[in-house]
Amino acid sequence: MCGIVGYVGHQSAGPILLEGLHRLEYRGYDSSGIAVLDRDGAIAVLKRQGKLRDLEAAIDVMPAGGAGIGHTRWATHGVPSDRNAHPHASSSGDVVVVQNGIVENYRSLKVELESSLLDRGQGWLSETDTEVIPELIARELDRGCSFVEALRAALGRLQGANAVAAFHRADPSRIYAARKGSAGGIVIGYGDGEMFIASDLPALLPHTTAVYHLEDGEIATIDAEGAVVDRANQPPLRPQPQRVELDPVAIARGPYRHFMLKEMYEQPRALSDTIRGRARLDPPSALADEFNLTDNQLRSVERVLVIGMGTSLHAAMIGRWWLERIAGIPADFDNASEFRFRAPVIGSSTLVVSVTQSGETIDTLGAMDQVRERWGAPQVVITNVDGSEATRKADASILLRCGPEVGVASTKTFVGSLAALYLLACRIGRARGALDETELTESLEHLLTVPSLVERGLQLSEQCSEIAKSYTSAANFLVLGRGIEHPIAMEAALKCKEISYVHAEGYAAGEMKHGPIALLDQKFPVIALATRGPLFDKMMSAIQQVSARQAPVIAIGDEGDTELAELADHYLGVPHATDLLTPFALTPVVQLLAYHIALARGLDIDQPRNLAKTVTVE
Numbered sequence: 001m002c003g004i005v006g007y008v009g010h011q012s013a014g015p016i017l018l019e020g021l022h023r024l025e026y027r028g029y030d031s032s033g034i035a036v037l038d039r040d041g042a043i044a045v046l047k048r049q050g051k052l053r054d055l056e057a058a059i060d061v062m063p064a065g066g067a068g069i070g071h072t073r074w075a076t077h078g079v080p081s082d083r084n085a086h087p088h089a090s091s092s093g094d095v096v097v098v099q100n101g102i103v104e105n106y107r108s109l110k111v112e113l114e115s116s117l118l119d120r121g122q123g124w125l126s127e128t129d130t131e132v133i134p135e136l137i138a139r140e141l142d143r144g145c146s147f148v149e150a151l152r153a154a155l156g157r158l159q160g161a162n163a164v165a166a167f168h169r170a171d172p173s174r175i176y177a178a179r180k181g182s183a184g185g186i187v188i189g190y191g192d193g194e195m196f197i198a199s200d201l202p203a204l205l206p207h208t209t210a211v212y213h214l215e216d217g218e219i220a221t222i223d224a225e226g227a228v229v230d231r232a233n234q235p236p237l238r239p240q241p242q243r244v245e246l247d248p249v250a251i252a253r254g255p256y257r258h259f260m261l262k263e264m265y266e267q268p269r270a271l272s273d274t275i276r277g278r279a280r281l282d283p284p285s286a287l288a289d290e291f292n293l294t295d296n297q298l299r300s301v302e303r304v305l306v307i308g309m310g311t312s313l314h315a316a317m318i319g320r321w322w323l324e325r326i327a328g329i330p331a332d333f334d335n336a337s338e339f340r341f342r343a344p345v346i347g348s349s350t351l352v353v354s355v356t357q358s359g360e361t362i363d364t365l366g367a368m369d370q371v372r373e374r375w376g377a378p379q380v381v382i383t384n385v386d387g388s389e390a391t392r393k394a395d396a397s398i399l400l401r402c403g404p405e406v407g408v409a410s411t412k413t414f415v416g417s418l419a420a421l422y423l424l425a426c427r428i429g430r431a432r433g434a435l436d437e438t439e440l441t442e443s444l445e446h447l448l449t450v451p452s453l454v455e456r457g458l459q460l461s462e463q464c465s466e467i468a469k470s471y472t473s474a475a476n477f478l479v480l481g482r483g484i485e486h487p488i489a490m491e492a493a494l495k496c497k498e499i500s501y502v503h504a505e506g507y508a509a510g511e512m513k514h515g516p517i518a519l520l521d522q523k524f525p526v527i528a529l530a531t532r533g534p535l536f537d538k539m540m541s542a543i544q545q546v547s548a549r550q551a552p553v554i555a556i557g558d559e560g561d562t563e564l565a566e567l568a569d570h571y572l573g574v575p576h577a578t579d580l581l582t583p584f585a586l587t588p589v590v591q592l593l594a595y596h597i598a599l600a601r602g603l604d605i606d607q608p609r610n611l612a613k614t615v616t617v618e
């Protein structure tokens with residue numbers, strides 16, 4: 001999703017803005033731009049459709065100036081193009097803005113503002129919703145407002161969640177940042193005689209680890225010496241920056257060809273970090289510390305609803321299994337964007353668990369708001385980002401501690417979310433008396449083996465690569481699984497779609513004969529997830545049905561399963577896991593298959609087309 005950067009200080013702003021934008025590339029974008037303001041009030045706006053390298057190639061001479069803002073745009077209103085790229089200036093040319101989010105009422109605002117544009121003999125220069133913002137600010141400035149007042153008035157006119165950065169020609173020593181609603185964060189970075197802003201920490205970390213996260217409703221005025229934050233109806237304050245511990249090395253790609261590959265290989269370590277101190281054996285306890293809900297509160301919960309989007313929704317689906325099986329509690333999962341617009345029947349005894357690695361996905365945040373406003377139900381968030389918007393909305397957070405995930409495809413945060421959900425099921429199960437001490441010990445002992453399950457799965461990379469080469473030109477895949485492996489089939493299909501651009505469908509194998517089987521022929525490969533669990537025989541029947549239609553079968557099952565291997569065209573053996581933990585054994589292998597298919601097709605694995613790492617628009 002769009003990314004914002006800003007700089008003011010003693011250095012030349014242009015190169016710093018471009019470097020910051022490179023560090024936000026992983027969020028996904030289709031155009032980019034910077035605007036630099038020099039001491040004399042000269043403004044240079046440079047923007048281009050395409051990748052940052054296209055923008056850089058178009059810059060003959062880097063504009064001089066110690067203040068500026070920059071943007072990577074993920075198109076919503078108006079196609080990706082040079083003219084729709086940010087920054088956007090007011091018709092006077094004096095106010096320059098970049099924006100994340102959507103101005104939902106931009107059409108009516110354009111109509112309202114049009115006459116003053118026409119008076120100047122001008123029209124709108126882009127198809128974006130963004131362009132109304134600098135125009136609204138400029139109108140307020142003309143009425144004699146200060147810049148902060150003008151920005152607040154302009155934001156007050158916008159419907160929808162928005163984050164903006166801006167500057168004004170009349171004041172080359174300052175830049176401004178503001179947040180209204182949950183349109184992704186803005187972090188202010190404190191340097192020595194220089195200040196930075198960015199949508200995300202990775203853009204700041206090469207410069208500083210002293211940061212302030214701008215809150216909803218705040219407007220920051222930033223100069224080289226610091227920031228002053230204005231809140232409506234409150235005196236301005238100079239916030240105290242906090243130190244962040246993110247290690248810049250952790251966000252570098254290192255020897256790996258792609259961030260996705262690096263992050264897949266980090267999974268055993270990430271899982272150990274998620275579980276560390278939260279699965280104690282003697283005496284047994286799950287999530288005993290750092291969790292704000294008491295056993296008493298958990299005992300009063302009658303039902304759990306797990307929500308999320310994309311990969312996080314697949315984790316939620318598996319979470320339901322564990323909540324039912326381990327905690328013995330009625331549980332369900334839901335797609336956050338659909339949940340919001342139905343009339344779900346939940347009450348204050350429903351525990352709502354949101355899974356969101358970024359903690360900023362707008363559909364999930366919207367659902368959390370609705371849960372709070374309509375039912376006041378207790379909420380837990382499972383997220384990788386401490387301080388993210390979701391952590392502020394929830395009553396309790398389970399932080400994944402996976403380290404930054406840069407690849408657009410969620411990998412290590414998926415397995416981290418699974419581990420967190422499993423721990424939560426154990427904690428609720430123990431509080432409700434569904435698990436006795438021995439059963440809790442056994443469940444936790446099983447969980448402690450998952451880093452090594454994943455590690456061993458990752459050793460199948462070569463085999464996955466060989467199989468992927470046979471299917472480089474396949475146009476479709478069907479991925480089948482049953483029971484707790486059905487969500488993994490869906491996750492495998494999502495990974496194929498998002499990084500390999502292959503059409504893939506994840507299905508519950510029992511459903512195949514009710515429609516999808518009509519698609520099958522020699523050119524339609526089927527990936528079958530078939531570990532030796534309670535539904536193994538049923539999976540074998542499904543594979544027989546696939547083979548009878550001559551569709552090639554890639555079977556993933558237990559190591560040494562000759563019966564399965566004989567039935568399949570290709571076979572990948574994963575380490576044996578207890579039937580509740582097979583998702584951990586299967587996940588690295590389906591990730592590797594999708595990765596190698598994308599690699600064989602020569603695709604941009606870390607920044608797939610049209611996708612954003614954090615989806616902050618509806």
Ligand code: M6R
Pocket residue numbers: 309310311312313355356357358359360361364408409410411494498612613614615
């Ligand atoms: O940050 P979140 O976990 O809330 O993100 C939800 C989805 O956008 C995300 O899982 C998406 O599906 C991933 N790109 C999948 O790899």
